[in-house]
Amino acid sequence: MRDQPAKRALPVRSSVMNAQNAMVGLRGRDLFSTLRGLALQGFKQPIHSARHVAALGGQLGRVLLGDKPFKVNPQDPRFADPTWRDNPLYSRSLQAYLACQKQLNSWIDESSLDADDRARARFVATLLGDALAPSNTLLNPQVIKELFNSGGSSLLKGVTHLVDDLVNNDDMPSQVSKHAFEVGRNVATTSGAVVFRSEMLELIQYKPMSEKQYAKPLLIVPPQINKYYIFDLSSEKSFVQYALKNGLQTFVVSWRNPDPRHREWGLSSYVEALEKAIDACREITGSKDVNLLGACAGGLTIAALQGHLQAKRQLRKVASATYMVSLLDSQIDSPAMLFADELTLEAAKRRSYQQGVLDGRDMARVFAWMRPNDLIWNYWINNYLLGKQPPAFDILYWNNDNTRLPAALHGDLIDFFKHNPLTHPRGLEVCGTPVDMQKVTVDSFSVAGINDHITPWDAVYRSTLLLGGNRRFILSNSGHIQSILNPPGNPKSNYLENPKLTGDPRAWYHDAKHVQGSWWPVWLDWMQERSGEQSDTLMALGNQHYPAMEAAPGTYVHVR
Structure with missing residues (x-):
């Protein structure tokens, strides 16, 4: 362990979009309205526009003469092929592209638009700039090489992939091979059984994988937005197996994928269902309390549950709480959210109530536009221009195994981002009881990701400060x-920690210590200290009141 310099630069946020955008969505007419406003601004400020056009002309003249005034980000894979640098024609086209981007952003920054309009304009300009990159065309040197090497078959394969995605993938490029994985065959394979089922969830108990086990069970609560098996992919990545091999009695919630019949399921419904799952864990294991672990929206759910239990004076059911990339403080600055006015928010709620659910494919589309170069244009080039199959990657397979959100929960999440209720006492009401997170004195362990574009790390840090009890935060x-799938042994794994949780994330970051390796062992030590005594392992699953039913991964995980 070693100290980093006190003036460590703050990380740059990797995207202008985040979880709020996935809940609200983006309307095409809002983007076109911004484009129209930019065009009008050009006419309103003719001298300003003419000056930037002249500057662009001068830069393009230098480019035509062979000058290279703009540096390419060495980490940008779009232009990694040396042809972009060494071939005069390609070098000039790339420099011209960079010049246009720079001048457009300068024109926006120096315009008379107000701050919000400039932010919206930069957002739209970024989307357009990414879409119009020369790497996205058939003139991409990689594409031309592949065309010659394949004798033209790459283009035919690309057209086939394009037609298939237009018909079967909602007009989006496929991100993963659809036939490489199967739930229960090569993902979600850890042995266990469903020991409790309600209309809303299945509770899976896993077979122990150690000679000794701790008394207090661990209950993993995944986000309602995705399926649970992100915690149980391949054996080397399986968080479930890591917990089992280290003596933790492990349970996981498998949420049902709702359909329009379940439109009235809101946050309170999920809290009530989760409380029943906790009671089942307690009775099966004979433990008075359980350790909770929630990821993303699952973290919000376990926080709301603890607030509800505290109001009922039953918080003793919870021994500790782990929050993975979870937002409790929902204040996030995002240019994309500048498109979301009151009418937009109400329209988003109304659409999901009319349909009964928010379709997972709609959320996936917005998530893809959070990182278009990585999640759209990368596959545009690979699948269509190069004619290759998308990769066989288990994380992307899970990410594309879409689920839906019931309309009521969708509305609750929109209100959560709108009002930020957990930042003040009794701001959120769940199951008829007010929630005050400062009164939730359960020890907590929070994890954020420094490059997280969905739940930005500084917001996760502020969320940690809302909690009562002893708190630990790791970045x-x-x-x-x-950040979740961070098993030991990965040489690239490292994290930051600072035991002094100040009110300012920036101050915490500058004083944090850099630690090489995975945070999983640190969490394991913390968790084992809060898991009670060890005893000989009992291999039986369930009990007479909660008998073992279907084998893991259960039935709800297969619902599409």
Whole structure:
């Protein structure tokens, strides 16, 4: 362990979009309205526009003469092929593209638009700039090489992939091979059984994988937005197996994928269902309390549950709480959210109530536009221009195994981002009881991702400060998913920690210590200290009141 310099630069947010945008969505007419406003601004400020056009002309003249005034980000894979640098024609086209981007952003920054309009304009300009990159065309040097190497078959394969995605993938490029994985065959394979089922969830208990086990069970609560098996992919990535091998009695919630019949399921419904799952864990294991672990929206759910239990004076059911990339403080600055006025929010609620659910494919589309170069244009090039199959990657397979949100929960989440209710006492009411997180004195362990574009790390940090009890916060070097899937042995894994949780995330960051390795062992030590005594392992699953039913991964995980 070593200290970093006190003046460590703050990480740059990797995206202008985040979880709020996935809940609210983006309307095409709002984007076109911004474009129209930009065009009008050009006429309103003709001298300003003419000056920037002249500057662009001068830069393009230098480019035509062979000058290279703009540097390419060495980490940008779009232009990694040396042809972009060494071939005069390609070098000039890339420099011209960079010049246009720079001048458009300068024109926006120096315009008379107000701050919000400038932010909206930069957002739209970024989307357009990414879409119009020369790497996205058939003139991409990689594409031309592949065309010659394949004798033209790459183009035919690309057209086939394009037609297939237009018909079967909602007009979006496929991100993963659809036939490489199967739930229960090569993902979600850890042995266990469903020991409790309600209309809303299945509770899976896993078979122990250690000679000794701790008394207090661990209950993993995944987000309602995705299926649970992100915690149980391949054996080397399986968080479930890591917990089992280290003596933790492990249960996981598998949420049902709702359909329009379940439109009235809101946050209170999920809290009530989760409380029943906790009671089942307690009775099966004979433990008075359980350790909770919630990820993303699952973290919000376990926080609301604890607030509800505290109001009922039953918080003794919870021994500790782990929050993975979870937002409790929902204040996030995002240019994309500048499109979301009151009418937009109400329209989003109305659409989901009319349909009964918010379709997972709609959320996936917005998530993809959070990182278009990685999640759209990368596959545009790979699938259509190069004619290749998308990769066989288990995380992307899970990410594309879409679920739906019931309309009531969708509305609750929109209100959560709108009002930020947990930042003040009794701001949120769940199951008829007010929630005050400062009165939830359960020890907590929170993890954020430094490159997380969905739940930004500083918002997760502020969320930690809302909690009562002893708090620990760790900042992983990864993004939203890789912060969760962070097994020991990965040489790239590292994290930051600072035991002094100040009110300012920036001050915490500058004083934090850099630690090489995964945070999983640190969490394991923390969790084992709060898991009671060890005893000989009992291999039986369930009990007479909660008998073992279907084998893991259960039935709800297969509902599409």
